[in-house]
Amino acid sequence: MDIGDMRRDFESDGLDRDQLDDNPMQQFQVWFEDARKADILEPNAMSLATAGNDGLPDLRTVLLKYFDDSGFVFYTNYGSRKAHEMEQNPKAALLFPWLGLNRQVRIQGKVEKVSKTESLRYFASRPRGSQIGAWVSEQSKVITSRGLLEQKVAEIKRKFNDGEVPLPSFWGGFRVVPHSIEFWQGRPSRLHDRFEYNQTEPGDGKLWTIDRLQP
Structure with a gap:
């Protein structure tokens, strides 16, 4: 299938340096x-790119649940493929594709686990069905049928009955601590505006350089 003629111009007012905050967060x-x-549908949906010891890039969509000057937080099963890859290589990239606004945000940084307190606080806020789902799924593992998955759901529901669903020991959050963040604004004729923040000093008092990139 030849789709080379699928294109549209990105109409927007553009982006200038004086419109940007000095702090990328x-x-x-x-x-x-x-x-x-x-x-925008699911504005907190972000593509998460990781790579393990084999160097093979892996990519999936996850949901951002919290962000501040410390970084971007999402939650997952610690036995999942992405968790294993981040343990082997604690670096990741994120992409927010807000194409309805002709915008993208690209992020690169190191990865760290959030505290158990943070994970517990978020887990307690989840709907009960999602809490049970966290207990049921051995994420990324092979399963022979959906029926087995539904059987496990029934077992977990019986186990906890109507009581509180505790935080699984194998489930929690990761934080991507950024060292580079790019803001991309689409413009006509593919002459897009791109500004990249790069960290110049580590630690809480981090400073950032801001550079315009060619499209």
Whole structure:
């Protein structure tokens, strides 16, 4: 199938340096709120790229659950494929494709586990069905039928009955601590505006350089 003629011009007012906050996390919050107000479907959906010891890139979509100056937090099964890859190589890349606004945000950084307290706080806020699902699924493992999965759901429901569902020891959060964040604004004729923040000093007092990149 030849789809070479599928294209559209990205119409927007563009992006200039004086429109950007000096702190990329503050700038991300501005764009995130813009995406929410524009009714972008799942504005917190982000592509997560990882690679294990074999160097083979892996990619999937996960949901951002929290962000602040420390980084971007999501939750998963610690036995999953992505968790194993991040243990082997604690680095990751994120992509927020807000194409309805002709925008993308690209992030690179190191990965660390969040505290058990943070994981417990978020787990307690989840719907009961999602809590039970976390107990049921050995994420990324082979299963012969959906019927077995539904059987495990029934078993876990009986186990906890109507009581509190505790945090599984094999489930929790990861934080991507950014060292590079790029804000991409689509423009006509593929002459897009791109600004990249790069960390210049480690630690809580981190400083950032801001550079315009060629499209």
